[in-house]
Amino acid sequence: MPQPAPPGPAPAIELRNLRRIFAARGPAVRALDGVSLDVAPGEIFGIVGRSGAGKSTLLRTVNLLERPDSGTVRVLGGDLTALDAASLRRARRGIGMVFQHFNLLSSRTVAGNVAFPLEIAGIPRAEREARVREVLPLVGLTEKRDVYPAQLSGGQKQRVGIARALASRPRILLCDEATSALDPETTGEILALIKDLRDRLDLTVLLITHEMSVVKAICDRVAVMEAGQVIEQGRVFDVFTRPAHPTTRRFVAEVIGHVVPQGTVARLPEPGPGEERRLLQVLFAGPSSTRAVVSEASRRFGVDLNIVSGRIDEIAGEPYGLMALAAYGAPAAIDAAAAWMRSLGLDVAEIGAAMLESAA
Numbered sequence: 001m002p003q004p005a006p007p008g009p010a011p012a013i014e015l016r017n018l019r020r021i022f023a024a025r026g027p028a029v030r031a032l033d034g035v036s037l038d039v040a041p042g043e044i045f046g047i048v049g050r051s052g053a054g055k056s057t058l059l060r061t062v063n064l065l066e067r068p069d070s071g072t073v074r075v076l077g078g079d080l081t082a083l084d085a086a087s088l089r090r091a092r093r094g095i096g097m098v099f100q101h102f103n104l105l106s107s108r109t110v111a112g113n114v115a116f117p118l119e120i121a122g123i124p125r126a127e128r129e130a131r132v133r134e135v136l137p138l139v140g141l142t143e144k145r146d147v148y149p150a151q152l153s154g155g156q157k158q159r160v161g162i163a164r165a166l167a168s169r170p171r172i173l174l175c176d177e178a179t180s181a182l183d184p185e186t187t188g189e190i191l192a193l194i195k196d197l198r199d200r201l202d203l204t205v206l207l208i209t210h211e212m213s214v215v216k217a218i219c220d221r222v223a224v225m226e227a228g229q230v231i232e233q234g235r236v237f238d239v240f241t242r243p244a245h246p247t248t249r250r251f252v253a254e255v256i257g258h259v260v261p262q263g264t265v266a267r268l269p270e271p272g273p274g275e276e277r278r279l280l281q282v283l284f285a286g287p288s289s290t291r292a293v294v295s296e297a298s299r300r301f302g303v304d305l306n307i308v309s310g311r312i313d314e315i316a317g318e319p320y321g322l323m324a325l326a327a328y329g330a331p332a333a334i335d336a337a338a339a340w341m342r343s344l345g346l347d348v349a350e351i352g353a354a355m356l357e358s359a360a
């Protein structure tokens with residue numbers, strides 16, 4: 001019997017039915033077309049989507065750098081859209097922001113950059129210096145406090161960007177493509193840092209990216225955006241292992257990849273008379289006796305199922321497996337075998353020609 005969901009903590013970020021249309025130049029663009037999202041306290045929530053999907057507009061709406069045409073923005077319980085200018089400025093200090101291109105001032109030292117927003121906010125010098133001393137160790141830059149940005153690596157620059165965001169002691173961190181300008185190794189370090197800061201400072205993180213590998217590395221939940229709408233959202237593991245929307249499937253494929261090397265396909269035998277040959281991708285969550293399922297399906301339905309390739313990986317700390325099968329048999333028998341495997345909880349999809357080409 002279905003149980004009612006236990007009442008969770010109130011969301012740290014609660015977005016309801018946000019709409020934003022840009023109409024100033026040329027045809028109107030629905031950058032946000034009815035977006036609703038809840039981000040739980042302490043969560044790292046990813047938003048993924050192609051260029052122009054509306055991700056940055058959505059992120060900027062969370063601290064009202066972008067004002068929605070309609071909809072509500074509640075952060076830590078308060079409705080930001082209802083605040084006057086002074087209260088909004090105060091509320092924004094609780095929301096740190098990290099940018100793709102760091103946005104550092106080249107004429108200021110590391111310490112000067114970190115202190116800059118505090119200066120704007122009118123915080124006295126002694127307090128500013130105390131905050132700088134507080135946040136630089138958090139990002140591992142204590143030794144670099146008097147260095148200028150030009151003397152820093154990309155990863156170090158982003159650490160400054162993060163320290164600057166933390167200087168106002170925010171509860172919420174918004175990251176807009178924070179690792180997109182960095183090489184893969186540095187990306188990994190910065191993502192690990194963000195996760196560590198979430199744990200140590202009990203932050204809630206809303207992170208946007210166009211890379212599913214970033215989502216896979218650190219997010220708890222993810223929303224996929226397309227044309228101003230959230231087309232799918234859920235726990236990262238669920239979205240990766242059971243993507244429902246074709247766009248999500250494509251994103252997931254970037255990380256999970258296709259398991260059929262082109263050469264392998266070329267070497268597969270042709271189907272016999274009255275037979276069809278189909279390639280199937282089987283995705284399974286958790287440890288599974290998938291090989292046993294495959295041989296049982298083969299026996300039951302009189303289909304020749306050959307494991308062409310396969311591998312095991314981990315998403316959000318949970319194991320999953322991905323396998324490619326070459327199926328030979330009567331079309332109806334292959335359908336029945338696939339349906340039977342699905343009934344056992346395996347995700348079975350046909351690998352079309354397009355997927356093979358994109359894997360090349």
Ligand SMILES: Nc1ncnc2c1ncn2[C@@H]1O[C@H](COP(=O)(O)OP(=O)(O)OP(=O)(O)O)[C@@H](O)[C@H]1O
Nearest residue numbers: 022029031049050051052053054055056057058210
């Ligand atoms: N200030 C603006 N004026 C006019 N159009 C805008 C403005 N800001 C964004 N847009 C348009 O709204 C849509 C969504 O833009 P947004 O920057 O939110 O996308 P994005 O998902 O962040 O893309 P990217 O991955 O390239 O950063 C795009 O079509 C963009 O051109």
Ligand SMILES: [Mg+2]
Nearest residue numbers: 055056057176
């Ligand atoms: Mg953007």
